[in-house]
Amino acid sequence: MDADSDVALDILITNVVCVFRTRCHLNLRKIALEGANVIYKRDVGKVLMKLRKPRITATIWSSGKVICTGATSEEEAKLGARRLARSLQKLGFQVIFTDFKVVNVLAVCNMPFEIRLPEFTKNNRPHASYEPELHPAVCYRIKTLRATLQIFSTGSITVTGPNVKAVASAVEQIYPFVFESRK
């Protein structure tokens, strides 16, 4: 999605987080002992399983809830999740793949100009918040999209949102504001 008539900003998706349920109780101990690439964190009660093919790290709870992180696209996330469910199935659990949902998408985008942060904050008062003592970036929240953007003075912007579309439209929305306060 282009942000401006001249410029085509490439938005790089760095992380997609998704959840799904297996609708069956999982014996973490068994997974931990028989899985080849798992880390068993007994004190918190979860198992980390890492897949190589879509690079994915999954956190598995005994209740059957699984969170998958590390994918670089929504399709990849789904593929990885299904792979994971299949491997759990092979371990002997009656897995049913339900409630798959992409929960969070993290993307990075680079503006070709620098941004004056104090000025930007003043112009976008309620949405933008800037605390140099705490964090060097301005935190801009778009309530309608439920997206958060972190705008740095070098022009690089980190966006997080519930899905890829929201992230793209967030970047589109912010571009004019950021353009105003450019150096």
Added chain:
Amino acid sequence: SLIGAGKTPTLGGGFHANLGKESRAQTLQNGKRQIHHLGNQLQLNQHCLDTAFNFFKMAVSKHLTRGRKMTHVIAACLYLVCRTEGTPHMLLDLSDLLQVNVYVLGKTFLLLARELCINAPAIDPCLYIPRFAHMLEFGDKNHEVSMTALRLLQRMKRDWMHTGRRPSGLCGAALLVAARMHDFRRTVKEVIRVVKVCESTLRKRLTEFEDTPTSQLTIDEFMRIDLEEECDPPSFTAGQKKLKIQQLEKALSKKLEDFEGEISSYQDEIEIELENSRPKAKGVFANFTKDDSIEDNTSSVLGEEEAEDEELEAAANHLNKDFYNELHEKDRVERNEDGECKNGNEALVRPPALESLLGPLPTAASLGITESIKECISTKDREPGENTGDGELDLSGIDDSEIDRYILNDTEAQIKAELWMKENADYLKEQKEKEARIAKEKELGIYKEHKPKKSAKKREPIQASTAGEAIEKMLEQKKISSKINYNVLRDLNSKGSNTPKKEDDSTDDSTNTKKLSRRKSIASRNIANPVNSVGKRLRPLISTLPAKKAATEEVTFPNAQAEAPGLEKSAAVLVESGPVTYNPDEEVEEEEIEEDDDHCMSALQLVGGNDYGCDMDDDDGY
């Protein structure tokens, strides 16, 4: 004057109107106290403290204190005031005072600012200069050094050093340089102790400043001239450098590719020649290479199973090229094409490696892509099915055998189990001990579920000079209803009570008759105690009769008070519990006198000529 008199009911409070008032008052008071306490430590003036209290009131009314530590909210209110007033207080100071993580405070502060829709103006490092300069003790030259530091800061701002940086760090750097300019030797350590940043941060700021053209000016020049040119922010320049390096690398790799292209064209030519010249050899080689390539393929494609025949052949071709490259490297060297030779060598060294990588990689990639495409198509078809909660696992594109590799066989599982046990030995030990303990306790029958204890509140002994004061203080502590008119209560002690007019109490007369006999025993006790029990007595009354007028409660008061002596014994024993049973006939013994004797004396005096009556004039007061 203190508690109940001026309370106005909150409008539109909904169901909170009556229930939460007392606790609300308590919260606000507590908050006010804490604000003043903290504010005094920060040397904030009264106006600031009042504003902070206003913020706090707003926060409480928006229920922002729920689920948050009161101290955090108080600190956030105070910092908000500091920001709006522009006082040189940092969030770091507050966190130092409270010993709380500064980011936690920051979170609360941001939330507060957002919810109260208060826009805190951005913090300006110039505000901190006078404060830090004072702490660095420049003596007479304090003002001069401050002015120099201010100029430096402005310069830094224009040179874009201040965006995204902690203002305290910038201040520290500016002050250090200013001090040196005026011949004050302040070491980095002294400065960081005052400014509260890390040494490396300070050094970094100094080096950044060094990079700006302003640093080249002498002291006098700096004071007089201002350079026109503005610098880019340091992180930007670093980013630019990176970009440049990347571009260089790209250019290099492009060149390499060009060379590779040339080389591959040479390769083709050579192959053609070879085919023409040595067909048999090629056949032999082809067999060898095919075998090799198969082995290589399977060994390198670990976990990427989907190698079909076509793929194998493609890989074989790639590796054929590889093999030929190695064969003909020597030829190349002999040919001595100078410039290209060198590059050719480098490039040659690379292509074998690349191609061996390229061998497996394209296969995997192509497979991966086709996989996902297949899935996309198939999932589109199946999407409605899946979404309706079918729950069936869509196995398209998932190869079982690959996933089998994720599952260990028995020996491996055993080894892993051992390893894990060793790693987590401590935790497992703890768990075992805990279980053993619980088992033992269960056997002995003492096993108790340990619930988090609510620490019992310790009450301070009330110290007051008059009975009235004591009552006030006690009621303040015990948080009894604000509907009671305490003035009247005080008068009770001084004047006398009215004829009782209570609804459900039948022991009026008995208590009234008994009062004379009780007088002395009453006198020996503290008024506070009976009123203690009175308070308790009142609570159930109040809770059951919320709508009744205060007047009736006043009326009940003297009665309750009259019963008080009777209840005293039980009261003295059951300080914390709820309703106390009526025991007017109980013989009252002289209990320990807990409070001062003076108290008793005054009580005696007060009680001396009393009739336990109360004025009924205050009916209209409410």
